[in-house]
Amino acid sequence: MKKLVISAIAAMTLSTSTMADEYDHQQPNETAIKMFLMTQNMTDEQEDLAVQLVRQVKTLASVVKAPKQEVTEYVKGLAEQDYIDVAEVMQKYKTWQQEVDAEFEQSLNTVAELHASMSIEQRKKLMATIKMLRSN
Numbered sequence: 001m002k003k004l005v006i007s008a009i010a011a012m013t014l015s016t017s018t019m020a021d022e023y024d025h026q027q028p029n030e031t032a033i034k035m036f037l038m039t040q041n042m043t044d045e046q047e048d049l050a051v052q053l054v055r056q057v058k059t060l061a062s063v064v065k066a067p068k069q070e071v072t073e074y075v076k077g078l079a080e081q082d083y084i085d086v087a088e089v090m091q092k093y094k095t096w097q098q099e100v101d102a103e104f105e106q107s108l109n110t111v112a113e114l115h116a117s118m119s120i121e122q123r124k125k126l127m128a129t130i131k132m133l134r135s136n
Helices: 002-020 030-038 044-065 068-080 086-117 120-135
Strands: none
Touching (some): 030 044, 044 086
16 A cells, blocks of 8 residues: 555656656656655665666756757858858767767666666566556
8 A cells, every 4th residue: 555655646746747847858856756766666776776867867868958059049140151160060069979978878877787786577567657657
């Protein structure tokens, strides 16, 4: 019964936080994640890895989206430019891509570590719960 109540609260918190926190790319907050993880029979180490992963994914998303305003302004100004400095654009792109790659690799390493620490039953339960939450 206790797990059912915790699951219900976590599910409500997850869904509520995604609606209320649109600025945060619709990601649930860490308290909601911790409540959700309590329903997954994870060890403390696994829970820590899962929270770390959520943080890393948020960071990755912000790195990916960071240059959006700069790119938008650049594209708007193209009509007024005499030429496009391809070398400059490519250098900015490569720098951005390196940042994305570094964040992605860090997240992927955490996923691999968490995956390796979980039993197949834990992984199946986690995926079933996530699938159920996303269908609501």
